[in-house]
Amino acid sequence: MEPEGQSRYKTAPIGEAIRCTVIRQKSSISDQEKEQYLTHLYSALETDPIEDGNSHVAESIIADLLRHNNIYVLEWLKGICLNTKQPSFASSIVRCLGRQIKPGTPSWRADLVRDGLRVNNLEIRDSIVQAVELWEEQAILNVLRGHDEQVPWLRDYIRDILEDLTV
Amino acid sequence: MASRLYQRYSRGFDSVMFLVRKISLAKWCSQNGLAEYEISADAVTADLRTQGNCLSFWKCEGTDTEISEVAMAIAAAGNRVDKLDLVWISNEQLKAEGQYWLDTRGRTPVIHMANKHVDVCRLDYVRLGRIAHSIAKAIKEGRYKRLPKRSVLRLLVSAVRQEIVDIPRLKGKVIR
Numbered sequence: 001m002e003p004e005g006q007s008r009y010k011t012a013p014i015g016e017a018i019r020c021t022v023i024r025q026k027s028s029i030s031d032q033e034k035e036q037y038l039t040h041l042y043s044a045l046e047t048d049p050i051e052d053g054n055s056h057v058a059e060s061i062i063a064d065l066l067r068h069n070n071i072y073v074l075e076w077l078k079g080i081c082l083n084t085k086q087p088s089f090a091s092s093i094v095r096c097l098g099r100q101i102k103p104g105t106p107s108w109r110a111d112l113v114r115d116g117l118r119v120n121n122l123e124i125r126d127s128i129v130q131a132v133e134l135w136e137e138q139a140i141l142n143v144l145r146g147h148d149e150q151v152p153w154l155r156d157y158i159r160d161i162l163e164d165l166t167v
Numbered sequence: 168m169a170s171r172l173y174q175r176y177s178r179g180f181d182s183v184m185f186l187v188r189k190i191s192l193a194k195w196c197s198q199n200g201l202a203e204y205e206i207s208a209d210a211v212t213a214d215l216r217t218q219g220n221c222l223s224f225w226k227c228e229g230t231d232t233e234i235s236e237v238a239m240a241i242a243a244a245g246n247r248v249d250k251l252d253l254v255w256i257s258n259e260q261l262k263a264e265g266q267y268w269l270d271t272r273g274r275t276p277v278i279h280m281a282n283k284h285v286d287v288c289r290l291d292y293v294r295l296g297r298i299a300h301s302i303a304k305a306i307k308e309g310r311y312k313r314l315p316k317r318s319v320l321r322l323l324v325s326a327v328r329q330e331i332v333d334i335p336r337l338k339g340k341v342i343r
């Protein structure tokens with residue numbers, strides 16, 4: 001990313017070069033807001049672990065966060081999801097994301113899945129696979145297809161998802 | 168006195184039966200810094216939350232059909248459809264551990280399954296630990312099953328078609 005204030009040249013529609021200044025896009029939420037979201041999420045998930053088959057209040061916190069609709073927020077969330085120092089929290093956040101209807105952008109989801117499947121933590125990888133199952137996106141199935149899972153029951157789950165969802 | 172109580176609680180279980188419970192498989196299999204033989208506290212606190220010192224289980228004979236019926240009963244009681252992880256332990260194992268259980272009415276819209284429910288009760292720190300140990304052992308011995316979301320959905324659809332589910336009691340996204 002170019003440093004803020006640096007000039008660059010951009011071609012105008014008529015072919016004439018014009019000068020414009022790069023303005024760095026600002027994060028749409030402050031560090032304080034991020035901290036507040038994290039506090040709410042930790043509290044919600046500690047009180048009541050997320051469970052298959054039942055909705056969880058953390059889903060609405062994540063939905064609210066996603067309304068910021070900003071790449072910085074998405075990348076911040078992705079960092080939480082892939083944090084192997086707090087794998088239970090990370091996998092809970094992934095599970096909440098999996099329950100959203102196509103959060104972020106298609107490339108962001110594909111990157112999350114690709115990076116998540118490489119994580120050396122079973123809980124996080126399992127929740128990533130479940131997110132793929134819930135999103136039901138054909139493009140992301142290819143990412144899943146390319147993954148070589150060593151844990152047998154997770155490998156079987158991936159195989160079942162690919163069978164169920166491949167059209 | 169203890170043996171009389173035990174007989175009163177466990178009456179009705181003459182043959183080998185299995186008690187099935189929903190779990191999160193990944194929590195029981197993730198080491199997260201623990202040794203292979205150690206049981207994760209996250210698994211225990213997430214999956215073995217007691218109420219009134221009791222844990223809910225569903226009894227079955229351990230066949231695929233009966234385990235699918237338990238899956239149907241559990242899934243129909245939820246408010247969304249997700250994959251489902253189940254584990255089962257034998258009543259013989261529970262007897263050996265000195266556990267107590269009572270037939271109690273199961274809260275499920277799958278009508279015929281309501282009387283297949285038990286509460287393993289009078290749980291204290293030690294007996295709960297034994298349940299955790301039995302579940303970890305069951306997973307090691309392959310007595311678990313993961314049903315992907317579509318399989319769970321097929322079970323629910325089948326239950327509706329067979330008219331064995333009380334549809335007004337289906338909640339949230341399950342009914343949709």
